[in-house]
Amino acid sequence: MSQPEAFGRYRVMRRLGSGSFATVWLAQDDLLNYPVAIKVLAENWAHQMDIQHRFLEEARILRQTDSTWLVAVHDVDVLPDGRPYMVMTYADQGSVADLIHRGQLPLDEALRLLTEIGQGITVLHNHGTIHRDIKPSNVLLQSSPVGQRVLVADLGFAKSIDEASGFTAAAGTPGYMSPEQSMPGGDLDVRSDVYSLGAVAYELITGRPPSRPPVRIAPGRIRPGLPPALDELILSALSVDRESRPADAKTFTDRVRAIRMSSDLPQDIPWWQRYRMPWPRAGALTAVCGLLALGLTTSLGVPGVSLSTVRYADQELRVDVPTAWAREFHTDQEARPAAAEAGAGPGLLVATGADEWHNTDVPSYGVYATVVPGAPDLRNVADTDPCPKPPEERMVDTPHWEGGLWEWPDCNGGAFTAAAVHPPGTPRTVYLEIRQPDYRPDLVDKIIAGVRLR
Ligand SMILES: Nc1ncnc2c1ncn2[C@@H]1O[C@H](COP(=O)(O)OP(=O)(O)OP(=O)(O)O)[C@@H](O)[C@H]1O
Numbered sequence: 208m209s210q211p212e213a214f215g216r217y218r219v220m221r222r223l224g225s226g227s228f229a230t231v232w233l234a235q236d237d238l239l240n241y242p243v244a245i246k247v248l249a250e251n252w253a254h255q256m257d258i259q260h261r262f263l264e265e266a267r268i269l270r271q272t273d274s275t276w277l278v279a280v281h282d283v284d285v286l287p288d289g290r291p292y293m294v295m296t297y298a299d300q301g302s303v304a305d306l307i308h309r310g311q312l313p314l315d316e317a318l319r320l321l322t323e324i325g326q327g328i329t330v331l332h333n334h335g336t337i338h339r340d341i342k343p344s345n346v347l348l349q350s351s352p353v354g355q356r357v358l359v360a361d362l363g364f365a366k367s368i369d370e371a372s373g374f375t376a377a378a379g380t381p382g383y384m385s386p387e388q389s390m391p392g393g394d395l396d397v398r399s400d401v402y403s404l405g406a407v408a409y410e411l412i413t414g415r416p417p418s419r420p421p422v423r424i425a426p427g428r429i430r431p432g433l434p435p436a437l438d439e440l441i442l443s444a445l446s447v448d449r450e451s452r453p454a455d456a457k458t459f460t461d462r463v464r465a466i467r468m469s470s471d472l473p474q475d476i477p478w479w480q481r482y483r484m485p486w487p488r489a490g491a492l493t494a495v496c497g498l499l500a501l502g503l504t505t506s507l508g509v510p511g512v513s514l515s516t517v518r519y520a521d522q523e524l525r526v527d528v529p530t531a532w533a534r535e536f537h538t539d540q541e542a543r544p545a546a547a548e549a550g551a552g553p554g555l556l557v558a559t560g561a562d563e564w565h566n567t568d569v570p571s572y573g574v575y576a577t578v579v580p581g582a583p584d585l586r587n588v589a590d591t592d593p594c595p596k597p598p599e600e601r602m603v604d605t606p607h608w609e610g611g612l613w614e615w616p617d618c619n620g621g622a623f624t625a626a627a628v629h630p631p632g633t634p635r636t637v638y639l640e641i642r643q644p645d646y647r648p649d650l651v652d653k654i655i656a657g658v659r660l661r
Contacts, residue, residue, distance in 0.1 A: 210222065210232075214247070214292055217236055217245055217294065218234055219233075221233050223244060226361070226363075228248060228252050228258060229246045229247055230246070230247055231244055232247065234294075236294075243294050243296070244295045245294050246295060250288070254289065259291060262291055263291060264365070266293040268331070268334065269362060274327065275326075275616055275617070275646045276330060276358065277331070277359050278298065278358045279295065280295050281295065296349065298348055300347075300348035302345070302348065303324075303344075303347075304343035306343075307343055307411065311430075314412070317408075317411040320346075320357060321460075322464050323356070324359060325404060325456050327358070328341065328359065329455070329457045331359075331365070331400075332397045335367055338365050338400050338403070339365060342407065345359065345360050346358070346359055347359075351645045366395070387399060397454075401452045401458075405441050405459075408463070409426055412426045412441070414429075415429070417445055425441070426441055434466055437466050440453070444459060464649075464652060513531070514527040514528060514529055514530060514657065515527070517533070517555065519554075519555035521538065521552075522552065522555070522578045523660060524637065524660055525657075526557070526574055526657065527653070532559055535556075535558055536555070536556060536557045536558075537556045537561050538556075540554050540575060542554055542638065544590070546577060546589070549583050549588045550579050551588070552577060553577065554638075555576050557573050564642075567623055568619050570620065572643055574641050574654060575640040576637055577638050578660065580634065580636075582629045582633075583627065584611075585611040585625070585626070588627045588636070593618070594617075595615075599614045599615075600612070600613055601648075603626065605655075606631075608628040608629070609628065609630075612651070613625045621642055622642070622646035623642050626641070628655060633660070
C-alpha cells in the first residue's frame with residue numbers, strides 16, 4: 208500500500224505495520240504537535256458491515272474504558288473512499304513480543320510487565336468485555352516519565368461478556384487461546400482471558416509460549432529457581448478446566464503482585480542495566496545531596512527506578528523515594544485531618560513541590576510518611592475523597608507489612624495512593640501517601656516494601 212499524505216489533519220510519517228484487517232500508520236498531529244498512531248481498516252474489508260462494526264466497536268471500547276493500561280482512542284473518522292480509521296496513542300517502544308525476542312527478561316521485569324498487562328485486562332473485565340486475543344504482540348510499550356508503560360491493544364476480537372456466554376465463533380491465536388475458544392459455539396467467560404494471561408506469563412518468563420493444552424511442563428523446569436508459587440499460578444491459569452483457573456484477571460494479577468513483593472524472589476540481572484531511565488531530571492540529584500548533607504541516608508539503585516533512601520530520625524522511619532521526586536523535603540509536614548485524628552505526628556515529605564502536597568489539583572510527586580500508634584484500619588486514617596471517584600482498594604500482605612491501600616489511578620492527571628501498613632504483630636502503623644505522574648502500582652509496591660520502622 209502506498210503511503211498516503213494525511214488522514215484528516217494528521218500528517219502521515221511512516222507505516223508502523225499491518226495486521227489481518229488493518230494497517231497502522233505513525234502520523235503527526237500538527238495542531239497539538241503530538242505523534243499518534245492511526246489504524247485504517249483495509250480496503251477489502253471496509254465494505255463488510257460486520258467487520259466495520261467490529262472495528263468501530265473496538266474504538267468504542269477503548270474510548271469508554273480510557274485506561275492507563277489500554278491504548279487510548281482519541282477519535283474515529285471515515286476516509287472519502289469509505290474506510291474507517293481510528294486515531295490512537297502512539298506506542299513508541301514496540302511490543303512485548305519484540306522485547307521477549309531480544310533475550311531473557313529479568314524476573315522482576317517480567318513480573319512488572321505481567322502485572323501491568325493484568326491491570327489492563329482487569330479494566331476490560333470490569334467494563335464487561337473479554338479481550339479474546341491477549342498475546343505478546345498485542346501488548347505495546349510506551350515511554351513514560353517513570354520508565355516504560357504497558358498498553359494492551361488490538362481489541363479486534365473483543366466481545367461483551369453477555370454475548371460471549373451464548374454462541375461464539377472460534378477466534379483467538381493458537382498457543383495463547385484457551386481450549387474453549389477453539390471450539391465453535393464454546394461458551395466463553397473472563398477465564399478465557401485468564402488462560403491467555405497464563406500463556407503470556409509463560410512466555411515472558413521462559414522466552415517461549417506454552418505447548419498446546421494440556422500444559423504439563425512448569426516454567427520452572429525451563430528456567431530453574433522460580434518461586435514455586437509462580438509455577439503454580441501459571442499452571443493453574445493454563446488449566447484446561449476453567450474452574451481450576453484464577454477467577455478473573457484481577458485475582459491473577461493480585462497473585463502476581465504478591466509473588467513479586469515476596470522477599471524470596473531470586474535477583475537476576477537488574478533491568479536498569481538493560482534500560483536507561485529518562486530521569487533523573489536536572490536538579491533532583493542536587494536536592495538529594497542536600498538531604499544527605501542534612502544527615503539523611505544513602506541513595507541506592509533499585510530495578511526499574513532509581514530510589515533514594517531517606518531517614519526521619521524523630522520517627523525512626525526510613526522510606527525509599529524515587530530520586531527524581533526528591534527536590535524538596537519537610538520533616539514537620541502536618542498529616543491530613545483523618546491521620547492526625549488517629550494520632551499521627553508530623554510526617555516526612557519528600558516531593559517535587561512541598562507546598563502543593565495537600566492540593567491534589569496541583570501536580571506534585573513524591574512520598575509522605577508518618578507513624579500512627581496501633582494498627583488502625585485504613586478507613587480511620589486516610590481521607591476518603593482527596594481525588595474524584597471512589598478509590599480502588601487493595602490489601603498488603605507481605606512478610607514485612609500488613610494493611611491496605613486505596614488507589615486513585617486517575618487523580619487530576621496523576622495518581623494518588625494512601626496506605627496504612629504495619630509490621631505483622633507490631634502496634635505501630637505507617638501512614639503513607641504517594642503521588643505519581645502515572646499510575647505505577649509496581650512502584651507503590653516497591654516504596655512500601657522499602658519502608659522500615661525501627
Ligand atoms: N498504537 C500503536 N502504536 C504503535 N504501533 C502500533 C499501534 N497499534 C498497532 N501498532 C502496530 O501496528 C501493527 C499492526 O497492528 P494491528 O493491530 O493491525 O495488527 P496485528 O496485531 O499485527 O495483527 P492481527 O490484527 O492480525 O492480530 C503491529 O505491528 C502493531 O505493533
